[in-house]
Amino acid sequence: xxxxxxxxxxxxxxxxxxxxxxxxxxxxxxxxxxxxxxxxxxxxxxxxxxxxxxxxxxxxxxxxxxxxxxxxxxxxxxxxxxxxxxxxxxxxxxxxxxxxxxxxxxxxxxxxxxxxxxxxxxxxxxxxxxxxxxxxxxxxxxxxxxxxxxxxxxxxxxxxxxxxxxxxxxxxxxxxxxxxxxxxxxxxxxxxxxxxxxxxxxxxxxxxxxxxxxxx
Amino acid sequence: xxxxxxxxxxxxxxxxxxxxxxxxxxxxxxxxxxxxxxxxxxxxxxxxxxxxxxxxxxxxxxxxxxxxxxxxxxxxxxxxxxxxxxxxxxxxxxxxxxxxxxxxxxxxxxxxxxxxxxxxxxxxxxxxxxxxxxxxxxxxxxxxxxxxxxxxxxxxxxxxxxxxxxxxxxxxxxxxxxxxxxxxxxxxxxxxxxxxxxxxxxxxxxxxxxxxxxxx
DNA sequence: GTCTATATTTGGATAGAC
DNA sequence: GTCTATCCAAATATAGAC
Numbered sequence: 001x002x003x004x005x006x007x008x009x010x011x012x013x014x015x016x017x018x019x020x021x022x023x024x025x026x027x028x029x030x031x032x033x034x035x036x037x038x039x040x041x042x043x044x045x046x047x048x049x050x051x052x053x054x055x056x057x058x059x060x061x062x063x064x065x066x067x068x069x070x071x072x073x074x075x076x077x078x079x080x081x082x083x084x085x086x087x088x089x090x091x092x093x094x095x096x097x098x099x100x101x102x103x104x105x106x107x108x109x110x111x112x113x114x115x116x117x118x119x120x121x122x123x124x125x126x127x128x129x130x131x132x133x134x135x136x137x138x139x140x141x142x143x144x145x146x147x148x149x150x151x152x153x154x155x156x157x158x159x160x161x162x163x164x165x166x167x168x169x170x171x172x173x174x175x176x177x178x179x180x181x182x183x184x185x186x187x188x189x190x191x192x193x194x195x196x197x198x199x200x201x202x203x204x205x206x207x208x209x210x211x212x213x214x215x216x
Numbered sequence: 217x218x219x220x221x222x223x224x225x226x227x228x229x230x231x232x233x234x235x236x237x238x239x240x241x242x243x244x245x246x247x248x249x250x251x252x253x254x255x256x257x258x259x260x261x262x263x264x265x266x267x268x269x270x271x272x273x274x275x276x277x278x279x280x281x282x283x284x285x286x287x288x289x290x291x292x293x294x295x296x297x298x299x300x301x302x303x304x305x306x307x308x309x310x311x312x313x314x315x316x317x318x319x320x321x322x323x324x325x326x327x328x329x330x331x332x333x334x335x336x337x338x339x340x341x342x343x344x345x346x347x348x349x350x351x352x353x354x355x356x357x358x359x360x361x362x363x364x365x366x367x368x369x370x371x372x373x374x375x376x377x378x379x380x381x382x383x384x385x386x387x388x389x390x391x392x393x394x395x396x397x398x399x400x401x402x403x404x405x406x407x408x409x410x411x412x413x414x415x416x417x418x419x420x421x422x423x424x425x426x427x428x429x430x431x432x
Numbered sequence: 433g434t435c436t437a438t439a440t441t442t443g444g445a446t447a448g449a450c
Numbered sequence: 451g452t453c454t455a456t457c458c459a460a461a462t463a464t465a466g467a468c
Contacts, residue, residue: 008433024327026242029461040435045463047433101327104379108324110386111240111317120386128390147404152397155383156376159394163320163379164372170326170336174344178375181368184427188363191423199415207407210297211400224451245443256453261445263451435468442461450453 009047011037013058020055021098024169025109025116028055052115059106059119063126066099074134080193083138084186091161091179100165107162124162128154142193143200147207225263227253229274236271237314240385241325241332244271268331275322275335279342282315290350296409299354300402307377307395316381323378340378344370358409359416363423 015037019028030051034041048054070090077083094100103123110117128151135150160182168175192203231253235244246267250257264270286306293299310316319339326333344367351366376398384391408419 022327024324026325027328030463031461041462042436042464043434051462104382105324105327107382107386108240108321109242111238111321112243117386124383124387124390144404148400149393149397152393152400155390155394156380156397156401159379159383159391160372160376161379162382163375163377166320166323166378166382167340167371167375170323170333171340174340174371175375177365177368178371181365181372183431184364184368185372187423187426188360188419190426191419194422194426195415195418199411199418202411202415203404203407206410207403210403210406210410215399246445247443257444258446258454259452267444433468435466437465437467439464440462442459444457444459446457447455448453449455450451 008037008039008043011039012044012047012054013061015039016054016058017062017098017102020102020105025055025105050115052109052113055106056115056119059102059123062099062102063123066094066097067126067130069093071130074130077134078137078141080138080142080186081190083134084183084190087186088183095165100161101169104162104166108166124155124158127158131157142189143195143204144189144192144207146204147211224253224255224259227255228260228263228270229277231255232270232274233278233314233318236318236321241271241321266331268325268329271322272331272335275318275339278315278318279339282310282313283342283346285309287346290346293350294353294357296354296358296402297406299350300399300406303402304399311381316377317385320378320382324382340371340374343374347373358405359411359420360405360408360423362420363427 012033016028016033019033019036023032028051030041030044033051033054034044044051044054048057070086073086073089077086103120106116106123107120110120131154132151135154139145139148139150139153164175164178167178192200195203228249232244232249235249235252239248244267246257246260249267249270250260260267260270264273286302289302289305293302319336322332322339323336326336347370348367351370355361355364355366355369380391380394383394408416411419
């Protein structure tokens with residue numbers, strides 16, 4: 001494996017993500033990706049076997065890098081208000097990088113392509129694992145800890161972000177409106193954390209009551 | 217326009233949605249749709265002009281029908297707990313019908329296809345308009361009314377549902393886990409509605425304080 | 433490893449008979 | 451309105467020279 005090869009494979013991975021981000025999986029043909037990478041089209045098949053496998057490789061690598069990027073910031077979080085700050089930061093950077101858009105596109109393609117399905121599962125698992133760990137810690141210290149399952153919330157948050165990014169492609173203003181509401185909901189949660197002991201006890205009791213009604 | 221025509225157009229619309237649901241936009245070719253409809257492939261172009269326009273027509277019609285289906289149930293809702301009951305019902309039926317999956321697929325295709333983008337905007341707007349009206353009413357009667365914007369929440373909920381359905385295609389168990397968490401969050405919101413006046417006042421104050429900090 | 437050339441398949445779209 | 455036949459473009463993938 002010469003250094004030229006490394007370069008070519010890397011160029012292809014980068015280009016693959018760029019094309020998926022800007023034109024969707026539907027527009028991510030071998031020719032389009034090769035053109036973006038300024039690399040010969042046949043090399044996609046030589047190095048990766050198929051277009052789907054190239055996209056998978058690119059996604060896997062990008063997800064690992066992205067998650068690693070935030071690991072330190074995440075480990076520092078131990079309250080809902082902390083999490084809010086970090087989350088806003090992560091969202092800003094990820095929107096810039098367009099990685100959620102890519103993930104949404106891969107998930108959409110997963111419906112008809114098993115290789116993309118594997119890539120999608122891997123990407124989402126990487127994010128939710130990370131978010132799950134933080135949420136476990138944060139929820140343990142919150143009055144809501146007994147009511148909400150960390151893993152479930154991690155999956156929900158990831159799915160919601162993905163949905164919003166998808167939305168963004170068709171209707172940017174509305175998508176921004178949706179995202180703004182997450183911050184308002186966070187306000188409510190933070191407010192709950194800030195309640196006095198009497199109110200918190202009342203809330204926990206009321207929620208446990210409702211919970212019994214809906215799960216029972 | 218003979219009755220045979222009506223039948224053919226309707227068959228094509230139905231088949232288009234079925235194929236998009238089961239194989240994604242990527243798999244929704246003219247040939248695949250025509251085969252599913254047991255109709256000649258050329259008729260797609262004769263009746264609708266292009267595959268995208270067929271999908272758009274099918275989506276538009278389906279969305280109207282679906283929204284109309286729930287209109288009565290929605291108008292009856294005037295509390296968060298009511299909404300919870302109706303929402304669970306709607307979700308169950310919509311998941312069966314697969315209409316959110318179709319919407320997610322259309323949104324994904326919107327990235328590279330202006331006609332699908334128009335269809336996506338239309339579909340999401342129809343749902344959010346409906347949900348918005350309910351939320352406005354419900355939030356007005358809730359202690360959270362002053363904190364959360366109805367329209368924004370309607371968009372967020374729609375986007376989250378879409379994300380979960382997308383997720384469902386690649387990893388069904390995890391997607392179900394995510395959806396279950398929505399119910400737990402609803403428990404918390406319902407619990408807030410059930411708080412005594414003192415706790416509610418404390419919460420409103422705390423939230424307003426946080427809100428000032430984050431929006432200010 | 434990289435290039436050109438090309439085989440092969442699939443899909444959108446139309447012409448023209450019925 | 452519907453059907454058959456077909457054209458054309460685009461895409462995946464491979465063969466073989468360099």
